[in-house]
Amino acid sequence: MTGVSKQYPGIRALDGVDFSIAPGEVVGLVGENGAGKSTLMKILGGVIAPSAGTIELDGTRFQSLTIADAMKGGIAFVHQELNLFENLSAAANIFIGREPLTGGFLKLVDNKELSKRARPLLAQLGADFDPDTPVSELSLAEMQLVEIAKALSLKARLVIMDEPTSSLTASETERLLKVIARLKAENVSVIYVSHRLGEVEHCADRVVVLRDGRRVAELKRGEIEAGLMIRYMIGRELKTLYRPPAARAGDAILELVGIRTAYRPDQAVSLTLRRGEILGVAGLVGSGRTELARTIFGLDRSEGGEIRIGGKPARITRSRDAVEQGVYLVPEDRKRSGLILGFPVRDNITLANLPAHAHSGIVDRNSEEGEAERQRSRLDIRTPGNSVDVGSLSGGNQQKVVLGKWLSMSPRVLIFDEPTRGIDVGAKNEIYRLMRELADSGVGIMMISSDMEEIIGVSDRVAVMHEGRISGFLDRTGLSEQSILSLAVGRDSVA
């Protein structure tokens, strides 16, 4: 790609970017949200047309690609949000639209042939599940393998992976990196778009850094290093992530005594969260962390045990009860659970505390606007106005709106579930700073995260979950990637 630009009305998303990739090469593409990574990849995938510049595929020059051109050229996308049919089997998904047929004019799907063809593709990727497994029963990481297998079945020679590991746990990530190595060995090229610089460091032969639609740097194998990439991405050095608390943690604010979740009623979970501390909750995906949070917040029924808030037993049977106790949850999927897309920023901020902005049941719009404005300036939510549809904001700003909703009330316990997933480095740091500020003001913070760097960089103490139970607690002195991982895979003794 030479001199590729994309002009949107009022904004230049890409400005004369040059980009190339050789067969069997793995190129990392990094940059903050809005740097133009996705735009560049969409141009390559034929989804959008560039305003200027040319694209050359195997020696053929194009002004712009269509999706068909891209597919014919062997370019395949593995999306951030997976596009699979959950009700169909893995094999059926791989060959969707190209099913082997039988029964002559009846054109029946030959299911046997389907799984037979899918099997070697999946095996090649190191997948250990049966091709006939329905996708709904697979983990996120396995679904990703299905997507990659689909790309391979289409004879893809260039696979674009957009934030492939944002929902994966450490071991799943490791497996994906192995898959990338295998693809490379088969002479398939990979463009790896990610915020996780450690992984990029690990797998890329070359790294291209974008900032504000421009290519600001290209790092060769020997120069690839996270600190350097970050410097180019944001143009400044990042300070040490961990911010120690202002004071020692106070009394217990949230105690779980033998809580049994509906997800794993066979396991009892006990933990204590103190005022002023950030308790990280680590574990593999499926270890029951989100389900634990849902149970504390009253979304799932508790199958036993006791929740104590501020030392007193609390009866929480629905989310309303938790909110009344000052226990708030910032959910994992902000678009589905955290926000009402289509509602203005203001209405999202006041949604949980609407009665406080109402007189005898009638909402006072001025009071609402005042609250929204307070949160907007406090959290530095970048929006053209509080009446704008919250769906039009960037991920980081959306997350701040979810936070603003709870900060407009008086939190005692804040549970964050994957607080910075898909958020750029700048906004990430702001959220970490806010968490620390809140903790220092006496809030107990529980942070569920699959991002190792985040768990280690932010938590004062870490609880590690494994298959529905807590396999161990670690304080800062014992905190390392290794110690967390061994607990997460169920080895209770710290290796």
Add this chain to the structure above:
Amino acid sequence: MANRKDIGLLVLILVVGAVVAFINPRFLSPVNLSNTANLVGLFGIFALAQAFVIISGGIELSVGSIIALLGVVFIDLVAGGAVHWTVAVVIVIALGCLMGLVHGFLIAKVGLQPFVVTLCGLLIYRGVARYYTDDATAGFPFGASFPTLEWLTTGRIYGIPLSLIAFAIAAIIMGTVLHRSVFGRYLYAVGKNQEAARYSGICTPCIVISAYVICCGLTAVAAIYIAMYTRSISPSSHGNFYELYAIAAAVLGGCSLRGGEGSILGVVLGTVLLQVLQNLVNLLGIPSSLNFAVMGSVILIGVLADQQFSKARGLAKRRAFSGAGAPAAGAVAAQERE
């Protein structure tokens, strides 16, 4: 408060009205206007009711059957002289609310689909109404007279039918509830994204159940007005297809069947348009058998036009948004997601 959709609908009503008036001046005669106004009032009340349920993301198909059953019950109570008519009004509205409570419970707590629950309601209430009267027509005996009740339901002030006034009052109250109250906001929130509403600590089943209670309660009020208007009820046909009128009015008025969208003003205008269309069929000498066909075509055209307009508007808006010098990162991120 009026948005572009409502203004478009108003323009459509005026244009259709003008055309009809031009072809047949009788359209503007006091008698015709007064009759049409009465029908707007009668149909409007239960259209408002339907809108609440549609905004919550559900649907209420038993409206017509409720109107038949509660109409029969009301006439029986009043004409039989068992209780004073005021008591009968209270009983009928309470029965309506009870039906709504049952529907809401089955949908929000048991988890059945609104379409299925209210379809069963449609069948059950119709059947019960027919059984209740032995399939005979229910009506007032000769000479029976309830001056206050009759004036309140079928009377006129300065030629304005009281049904229209009742509709206006209902619209103002419901408009306030929907657009100004905490409950109204919650209703939109639940309709747009039930999960996020729950994650915000809103008791979503309470909101959904309330929507059905309001809907069926208000439909009970409509049932009384309609019973008093027709004076006699043949339970097998009374109120047939009324749920479809209500849904049509709500959809014309901008409600989305996916929930979370719509306004009271829109529903009012939608009701008016439907009645003007009915009137058009009568006045222009179009065979009345084509009545539904005309209505269906207009709704289809209306919905199509609206979709095309909002597509164009969305594009224009986006252009204006990025042109206004919005924070660069936000705008790009927004575009990247598309």
